[in-house]
Amino acid sequence: MKTLFKYCLICAFWLFAGQVYAQSKFRIACVGNSITYGSGLKDRSTESYPARLQALLGSKYEVLNFGVSGATMLKKGNKPYWNTPEYQQVMNSAPDLVFIKLGTNDSKQVNREEMPGFETDYKDMVRAFKGLSTKPRVVLLLPIKAFSDEKFGISGTYLRESMIPVIQKIAFDEQLEILDLYSLFADKEALLADKIHPNATGDNFIALRLESFIKQQTKQTKSVAAKLKTPVQVGSFYGYESLKYSFQGREARIVQPKKVAKGMPWIWRARFWGHEPQTDIALLERGFYLVYCDVAELFGNAESIRIWNDFYASLQKMGFAKKAVMEGMSRGGVYVYNWAAANPGKVACVYADNPVLDLKSWPGGKGQGPGSKESWATFLKDYGYQTDAAAMAFKGSPIDQIEAIVKGKYPMLHVCGDIDEVVPMAENSLPFAEKIKLAGGDIQIIHKPEGKHHPHSLPNPQVIVDFILKATGQ
Known part of the structure; x- marks a missing residue:
């Protein structure tokens, strides 16, 4: 009986230790669209920028990919991120850090009538994430440059002139950190075969920038x-x-x-x-x-x-x-x-x-x-x-x-x-x-x-x- 008790005690200890270790990992939630998801990559499980970020950061971090192809920030957009299972998964993921990379699909003509609500909807999402019990650090990622005004209905011009300034305003109003992925890709058209989605090399550039940001001493x-x-x-x-x-x-x-x-x-x-x-x-x-x-x-x-x-x-x-x-x-x-x-x-x-x-x-x-x-x-x-x-x-x-x-x-x-x-x-x-x-x-x-x-x-x-x-x- 004593032997059985000791065995159970040891098992309980290691089970508890394993849970503590899992919870001690710094958890990063990557919220985004098809670029975050990894559309067009040969193996999104290893080549998407969240996957590459995981490889760069190592075992002390857990990077979660909550990308949804075609998703909009707009609640009344043609495919609101708000209505996806991934949004609920983010809310339940207990993140320590959330990267938000949405806005590219909102530039589509079909979503233009709803654009007056973009700022409010974006701020609502920020506040929803900041209100989580883990009080995560929320960081805005500017959309990467789109080298077309018609591919998939996405407008690079509208993105640059009308949407990025709004995201920057949100960063100011909400006192949030913001990373300029747009300029990072300004000279990298060759890495976007379809003018919108980066290849594996492009995703690695994003991951490297995020890794540097996470590790910088500030x-x-x-x-x-x-x-x-x-x-x-x-x-x-x-x-x-x-x-x-x-x-x-x-x-x-x-x-x-x-x-x-x-x-x-x-x-x-x-x-x-x-x-x-x-x-x-x-x-x-x-x-x-x-x-x-x-x-x-x-x-x-x-x-x-x-x-x-x-x-x-x-x-x-x-x-x-x-x-x-x-x-x-x-x-x-x-x-x-x-x-x-x-x-x-x-x-x-x-x-x-x-x-x-x-x-x-x-x-x-x-x-x-x-x-x-x-x-x-x-x-x-x-x-x-x-x-x-x-x-x-x-x-x-x-x-x-x-x-x-x-x-x-x-x-x-x-x-x-x-x-x-x-x-x-x-x-x-x-x-x-x-x-x-x-x-x-x-x-x-x-x-x-x-x-x-x-x-x-x-x-x-x-x-x-x-x-x-x-x-x-x-």
Whole structure:
């Protein structure tokens, strides 16, 4: 009898231990449509992005695929996710994390009349998941790019212009994390044989991004608004909280990540706020702050450097990282490098895009490019020149400050259109890079062979993001 009792006790112990182990796994629910389900894959059980995510994360995680082909977020859509068994399965799955990837099928013409309800329906689903007893972390996934306006009735244009902005608004209103899968696939049409569904390689890209997101070391962001001690206008920057305020009479902005990476890293946009923001958005996802202080149009002169020095000092009081990621598009390159030359120890890296590096080239127009008479007149005023002839002695462009720039020992990345008709590479990035290398500096150029001055950046900014993450040790 004692032997039987001991046997039962041991069995009960191992049964209980097994249950505890199963419950200790971090459970991830993937809510979505046919892309989540794995339609078109040879073996969705191993190739769908939830399956790949499971393989990447390992045994401490349990990734559940609740994808439904053709499903809509709309309750009155042609196939509401709400009415599927999978929705109830999600509600009963006790998830710790929920990824929501819906919206692609809502772009169909048949669902357009119901679109006014999309935002409300989406928020209802978010709140339903957040209300579960496990209080899961809910993360929104932007739909991947659809390379057609007619395949399966799905409209890539409508998705981009009308639906993604609504999802970003929801992320802002509900204070939710959001991942930009759209830009991730902007240059990957070859991975979508039917223009809509990714192949196994494409699904693996999604899984890798989700794995990186899950494993990144971040902590909850504490708003810096109270530290500004000035009236602040709060708004949304593609789903992120943006603080707009006045600094020394100039417009300033700080965009806050949902969760901040170690050390409070930040990227400093020099000019053209919000233009081609994909790199900024990608870094916000990864826990970087985004900042801006308008010094247009001072062309990197002493006054602009003084204002930026004070702005930098104000950020330091808030706890921002000592070294900034500098971002300069077009004439923004002058501001970035002139400040970096004066502050070499405060720069983590530079990302410049078709940058102006010689003010005689642009706006001066003293070489191959057309220049700008209006901006050249502003330049003359900013630097105290009365005539063009006198301005020819100017030595305050970035290309004239190579020694001061390389002193910072930070890496530089330029993205340039080889046939830039406004800021010719032959007068700006090419001679600049040659001089930087001769002086022992670290610079690389990504060439866009058919690229002109516009558009700036890259549709998928991953290579830029990877450069910045490496330079900042993130």
